Amino acid sequence: VIELKNAAKYYNMGENIVKALDGVDIKIEEGDFVAIMGPSGSGKSTGMNLAGSLDHTTKGEVYLDGENIALLEESELAQIRGKKIGFIFQQFNLIPNLTAKENVMLPMLFQNTLEEEREERAEELLRLLGLSDRESHYPNELSGGQQQRVAIARSLANNPEVILADEPTGNLDSKSAQQVLELFRNLNKENGQTFVLVSHNPKHSEIADRVANLIDGQIESDRNPSGS
Amino acid sequence: VIELKNAAKYYNMGENIVKALDGVDIKIEEGDFVAIMGPSGSGKSTGMNLAGSLDHTTKGEVYLDGENIALLEESELAQIRGKKIGFIFQQFNLIPNLTAKENVMLPMLFQNTLEEEREERAEELLRLLGLSDRESHYPNELSGGQQQRVAIARSLANNPEVILADEPTGNLDSKSAQQVLELFRNLNKENGQTFVLVSHNPKHSEIADRVANLIDGQIESDRNPSGS
Numbered sequence: 001v002i003e004l005k006n007a008a009k010y011y012n013m014g015e016n017i018v019k020a021l022d023g024v025d026i027k028i029e030e031g032d033f034v035a036i037m038g039p040s041g042s043g044k045s046t047g048m049n050l051a052g053s054l055d056h057t058t059k060g061e062v063y064l065d066g067e068n069i070a071l072l073e074e075s076e077l078a079q080i081r082g083k084k085i086g087f088i089f090q091q092f093n094l095i096p097n098l099t100a101k102e103n104v105m106l107p108m109l110f111q112n113t114l115e116e117e118r119e120e121r122a123e124e125l126l127r128l129l130g131l132s133d134r135e136s137h138y139p140n141e142l143s144g145g146q147q148q149r150v151a152i153a154r155s156l157a158n159n160p161e162v163i164l165a166d167e168p169t170g171n172l173d174s175k176s177a178q179q180v181l182e183l184f185r186n187l188n189k190e191n192g193q194t195f196v197l198v199s200h201n202p203k204h205s206e207i208a209d210r211v212a213n214l215i216d217g218q219i220e221s222d223r224n225p226s227g228s
Numbered sequence: 229v230i231e232l233k234n235a236a237k238y239y240n241m242g243e244n245i246v247k248a249l250d251g252v253d254i255k256i257e258e259g260d261f262v263a264i265m266g267p268s269g270s271g272k273s274t275g276m277n278l279a280g281s282l283d284h285t286t287k288g289e290v291y292l293d294g295e296n297i298a299l300l301e302e303s304e305l306a307q308i309r310g311k312k313i314g315f316i317f318q319q320f321n322l323i324p325n326l327t328a329k330e331n332v333m334l335p336m337l338f339q340n341t342l343e344e345e346r347e348e349r350a351e352e353l354l355r356l357l358g359l360s361d362r363e364s365h366y367p368n369e370l371s372g373g374q375q376q377r378v379a380i381a382r383s384l385a386n387n388p389e390v391i392l393a394d395e396p397t398g399n400l401d402s403k404s405a406q407q408v409l410e411l412f413r414n415l416n417k418e419n420g421q422t423f424v425l426v427s428h429n430p431k432h433s434e435i436a437d438r439v440a441n442l443i444d445g446q447i448e449s450d451r452n453p454s455g456s
């Protein structure tokens with residue numbers, strides 16, 4: 001589904017080069033449930049942005065369903081991305097002047113769904129995330145964890161093939177976090193949706209089929225926790 | 229140091245009233261190390277904002293060093309707050325057009341410290357948080373956890389009497405989180421600085437002297453974990 005080949009992202013800071021990601025090879029297959037772990041600053045969000053074609057590599061390639069995304073028109077890429085990939089950003093990136101429900105409906109706008117369908121699906125997703133009574137709140141009228149849950153609902157709006165979740169439960173209490181992880185695992189089992197989870201929470205690596213460890217912009221290990 | 233008396237915060241959402249905090253009594257003494265736990269949406273950030281005089285109560289009072297803050301001039305309150313209280317916000321609130329170092333120096337500006345002192349202290353704090361090599365990065369050139377650590381450094385800039393930390397390690401890997409908590413405990417022991425930590429991480433309640441549990445805007449329990 002998504003593949004990074006020797007992917008690197010460098011930033012020129014004048015005196016020195018910051019190597020956010022430094023030659024990463026990783027292949028995400030359909031139906032995978034992968035956890036990406038690593039210290040703060042190790043390159044996880046950078047890797048996610050590259051994998052989700054939200055950013056361009058400095059070196060190496062990113063393949064989406066076998067296609068090198070560097071060869072796609074931006075508009076074509078945006079269309080594919082909107083349809084196939086759901087994002088949960090580390091800092092939510094909710095639209096401040098849209099309510100929780102409108103934020104969840106937004107991705108569906110570009111996928112030719114009817115207004116009524118969009119409303120129903122948004123309501124259903126917010127219900128799944130325990131936010132039925134917060135539909136009409138704006139982001140600044142929501143707690144941190146509620147904003148995070150709206151971001152999660154939004155990422156599922158188009159039933160995407162792959163969900164890239166950058167620390168999806170960092171602002172949630174353990175009970176809410178548990179519910180979110182169970183939701184992800186069910187969608188993975190029942191719908192075959194692919195999940196890539198960046199997290200600092202060791203529990204997330206336990207429920208994943210596969211754990212990749214990122215250190216200083218490079219993958220140190222990439223294996224199945226159960227050892228098989 | 230800080231006391232909330234029957235403190236409540238209500239939001240009028242047209243059809244209904246949202247009770248973010250609903251009659252909270254809590255007294256934070258000098259040298260305390262308190263953890264505030266509770267589900268997402270239970271009122272923790274609201275309570276912290278009221279305690280830090282960043283917001284006004286709908287009912288009840290907030291006392292800072294024995295003074296009812298509602299009786300203070302806004303300018304007077306701002307001065308006291310800048311001197312006595314250090315904040316770590318759940319969403320960091322770094323100034324986007326200031327570098328990491330400038331963000332840390334900012335609180336000191338209003339406390340009559342010399343430029344050189346401000347620089348040295350900011351560098352020292354960033355060093356303590358493992359960010360010496362990121363001093364000149366702007367917030368959007370920092371990872372989530374690095375931004376969080378800059379926010380932590382900033383909160384300590386004026387050596388405040390009390391640090392109000394709203395989920396200070398949510399974006400940190402366990403090793404960095406551990407270092408931050410050890411730093412807090414040392415400052416508490418050696419400097420007598422008071423810490424109020426909001427967190428979802430059970431580990432934080434383990435290291436605290438006192439744990440208060442917030443449910444639906446009210447304190448359910450407030451005790452010393454060791455039972456004494």
Ligand SMILES: Nc1ncnc2c1ncn2[C@@H]1O[C@H](COP(=O)(O)OP(=O)(O)OP(=O)(O)O)[C@@H](O)[C@H]1O
Nearest residue numbers: 141143144145146239248268269270271272273274
């Ligand atoms: N400006 C506002 N208008 C309306 N409702 C609000 C507003 N701010 C907060 N709330 C509501 O008040 C409740 C408490 O919010 P608060 O941010 O204090 O929760 P919290 O315990 O910090 O949650 P979290 O752990 O998710 O950060 C939430 O249910 C939230 O929806």
Ligand SMILES: Nc1ncnc2c1ncn2[C@@H]1O[C@H](COP(=O)(O)OP(=O)(O)OP(=O)(O)O)[C@@H](O)[C@H]1O
Nearest residue numbers: 011020040041042043044045046369371372373374
């Ligand atoms: N725009 C940028 N300019 C310069 N350096 C950057 C930029 N973006 C990221 N970096 C650096 O690249 C490194 C990797 O950043 P990234 O956000 O991918 O880390 P992360 O693993 O997601 O960290 P965290 O767990 O703290 O969120 C960091 O050291 C960061 O300082």
Ligand SMILES: [Mg+2]
Nearest residue numbers: 045090371372
């Ligand atoms: Mg990150």
Ligand SMILES: [Mg+2]
Nearest residue numbers: 143144273318
């Ligand atoms: Mg909060």
